[in-house]
Amino acid sequence: MELEGSLKAFSLPEVLQFLSMGKMTGVLSIQRAQYNISLIIKQGKIVNSSTLDRPRKLGQMLVHRGVIKRSDLEEVLSLQKAIDSDKLVGQILIERELISKETLREAIKLQLEEEIWDLFNWDEGHFKFEHMDEGDVVNILVELEIEPLLIEGTRRLDEWDKIVKNIQDDDTVLTVIPLSEDFEQEVALSDNEWLVLSLINGFFNVGSLVSRGGLGKFETYRILNTFLAAGLVKVKTPGQEEEVAGLSPLAPRPPEGLEGENEKPQRLKKVGTIFSRMRQQPRERPEEEMTFVSPLGLIGHFLNDLVTKLMRNNEFIVARSDETLLEKFWGKIVMNYPKADLIRVVGNRVDVNPFERFVEFTALGNPIRVCYEDAVEAMAKLLEATYKLAAQRLGEKNVTRMVLSLRDSFGQSVHITHADNFNLNDFVARVVS
Numbered sequence: 001m002e003l004e005g006s007l008k009a010f011s012l013p014e015v016l017q018f019l020s021m022g023k024m025t026g027v028l029s030i031q032r033a034q035y036n037i038s039l040i041i042k043q044g045k046i047v048n049s050s051t052l053d054r055p056r057k058l059g060q061m062l063v064h065r066g067v068i069k070r071s072d073l074e075e076v077l078s079l080q081k082a083i084d085s086d087k088l089v090g091q092i093l094i095e096r097e098l099i100s101k102e103t104l105r106e107a108i109k110l111q112l113e114e115e116i117w118d119l120f121n122w123d124e125g126h127f128k129f130e131h132m133d134e135g136d137v138v139n140i141l142v143e144l145e146i147e148p149l150l151i152e153g154t155r156r157l158d159e160w161d162k163i164v165k166n167i168q169d170d171d172t173v174l175t176v177i178p179l180s181e182d183f184e185q186e187v188a189l190s191d192n193e194w195l196v197l198s199l200i201n202g203f204f205n206v207g208s209l210v211s212r213g214g215l216g217k218f219e220t221y222r223i224l225n226t227f228l229a230a231g232l233v234k235v236k237t238p239g240q241e242e243e244v245a246g247l248s249p250l251a252p253r254p255p256e257g258l259e260g261e262n263e264k265p266q267r268l269k270k271v272g273t274i275f276s277r278m279r280q281q282p283r284e285r286p287e288e289e290m291t292f293v294s295p296l297g298l299i300g301h302f303l304n305d306l307v308t309k310l311m312r313n314n315e316f317i318v319a320r321s322d323e324t325l326l327e328k329f330w331g332k333i334v335m336n337y338p339k340a341d342l343i344r345v346v347g348n349r350v351d352v353n354p355f356e357r358f359v360e361f362t363a364l365g366n367p368i369r370v371c372y373e374d375a376v377e378a379m380a381k382l383l384e385a386t387y388k389l390a391a392q393r394l395g396e397k398n399v400t401r402m403v404l405s406l407r408d409s410f411g412q413s414v415h416i417t418h419a420d421n422f423n424l425n426d427f428v429a430r431v432v433s
Contacts, residue, residue: 002128002129002130002131003015003018003127003128003129004126004127004128004129005126005127006124006125006126006127007030007032007122007123007124007125007126007127008123008124010127011123012030012119012120012122012127013120013150013153013154015028015127015129016028016046016146016149016150017146017147017150019041019044019129019146020044020045020145020146020147021044022044023043023044024041024043024044024129024131025041025042025043025131025132025133025134025137026041026129026130026131026132027039027040027041027129027130027132028041028127028128028129029127029128029129029130030119030122030125030126030127031125031126031127032122032124032125032126033125036050037049037050037115037119038050039116040137041129042134042137042140042143043134044146045143045144045145045146046112046116046143046144046146046149047137047140047142047143047144048112048137048140049112049115057111058089058090058107058108058111059073059076059077059089060073060211060336061107061110061111061211061214062093062099062107064211064212064213064214065107065214066214067099067103067107068093068098068099069370069373070370070373070374070377071369071373072093072096072098074373074377076089076092076093076096076098077089079092080092090104090108090141101141104141105141105142108141108142109142109144110214110216112142112144113144113149113216114216114217114218116144116149116153117152117153117156117218118217120153120156120157121157121160156218159222160218160221162225163221163222163225166225166228166229166235167206167221167224167225167228167235169206170205170206170207170210171205171206171207172205172206172235173202173203173204173205173206173235173236174200174202174206174209174224174227174228174233174234174235174236175200175201175202175233175234175236176197176200176202176232176233177231177232177233177234179232192213192215192219192223193223193226193227195213195215196209196213196215196220196223196224196227197227197232197233199212199213200233202236204335204338205335206220206221206224207335208335208336208338209224211335211336212338289413289414289415290410290413290414290415291414291415291416291417292356292414292415292416292417293356293359293360293416293417293418294352294355294356294359294364294372294416294417294418294420295376295416295419295420295422295427296343296352296355296356296372296375296376296379297352297356297416298410298414298416298422298424299350299352299376299379299383299424299427300343300350300351300352300379302383302406302407302410302424302428303326303350303379303382303383303386304348304349304350305406306383306386306402306403306406307325307326307348307349307386309402309406310386310390310394310402311348313394315393315394316390316393316394318393323347323348324347324348325348325386325389326345326347326348326349326350326382326386327345327346327347327348329345329382329385329386330343330345330350330378330382331345333378333381333382333385334378336378336381337374337375337377337378337381338374339370339371339373339374339375340371340374340375340377340378340379342354342355342358342371342375343355343375343378343379345382350379350382355371355372355375358371359372359418363418364418364420372420376422376427380427380430380431383427383428383431384430384431387399387403387431387432390402400432403428403431403432404428404432407424407425407428410424
């Protein structure tokens with residue numbers, strides 16, 4: 001049996017209800033513009049989704065919820081790629097006794113519910129249901145009853161309309177209003193509310209709070225909206241000074257002497273001069289051995305050298321805003337890797353000194369190891385974003401040659417005090433093969 005049509009004629013809840021009542025088994029594909037998703041249904045229950053096959057997404061959720069370490073996730077992903085490509089990440093995590101089957105079920109259920117509730121908002125697109133035999137449905141870890149899901153989805157849609165009037169999107173940043181000393185006696189908060197409140201620092205946006213809290217998008221938004229109504233937090237406007245202690249040091253600040261609107265023309269003039277000097281006077285790499293405290297020192301050095309080379313190329317620079325490319329990339333990346341906030345990025349320079357100073361005293365033991373793992377992964381994302389943009393502007397072959405040449409130039413002249421089995425070749429290979 002096949003069933004297809006437009007979401008303008010039949011809403012997704014109506015389609016799901018029909019499949020539930022008929023206890024259908026098959027694949028429901030939903031498409032809107034470039035976005036595609038497939039829901040696997042068995043006897044009228046949702047048991048899987050195409051997005052659940054994206055291992056890093058599930059792994060990130062488990063890392064953010066503190067269920068597994070990032071190093072464990074990276075090891076499992078490497079194992080899956082090299083040996084057990086047919087196994088799902090969740091299966092490998094269970095086999096290695098890193099998580100229980102019940103923990104995996106809970107994570108997948110939350111991910112699946114969040115995904116379906118997002119789909120309820122679609123009022124346009126196309127759907128198609130294709131029947132399949134029950135025996136062909138495998139890897140079932142959860143079974144979602146559709147009827148309760150529809151009831152809860154309808155309730156959430158009604159409440160969501162009210163929430164988004166106050167919190168418009170994931171990029172919204174909230175800040176805590178200074179609290180009285182008797183706050184804990186005056187206000188009774190649930191464990192989840194305390195968790196969300198503890199994550200608000202005036203820098204991380206709402207999308208990051210959702211990822212870090214592990215409560216799901218709707219529940220996090222609902223709690224934040226409650227805080228807004230109670231006057232515990234407020235929306236932070238661009239340029240607003242922080243009123244409470246603890247503002248993340250990553251909040252971008254202009255270099256000394258360049259603050260203020262009146263100084264922008266002078267700043268741009270200086271930038272143009274700098275670019276000119278860079279093209280005329282290429283910096284030579286010193287022949288002596290380069291020493292770094294941790295692999296992050298080497299990665300930061302590598303990224304800074306790469307951007308310097310890119311900025312010497314007239315074809316790469318397309319706008320004055322290119323002077324802050326890395327800072328813009330990092331501002332988005334660090335929202336998903338909050339423990340990487342010891343790394344500072346201002347303009348097009350990566351500063352790992354704050355992290356390196358910690359490592360000098362603690363090596364890479366706990367708790368700095370957790371921050372280290374997040375930071376390495378975040379820096380890989382920063383390299384990937386830089387590489388992709390450069391490939392668009394200069395051509396993939398040209399940029400690949402540049403990156404690999406820069407990698408090779410480090411050769412044997414690098415010494416890392418706390419190396420942690422880091423290999424620059426492997427790191428670069430994650431982005432450039």
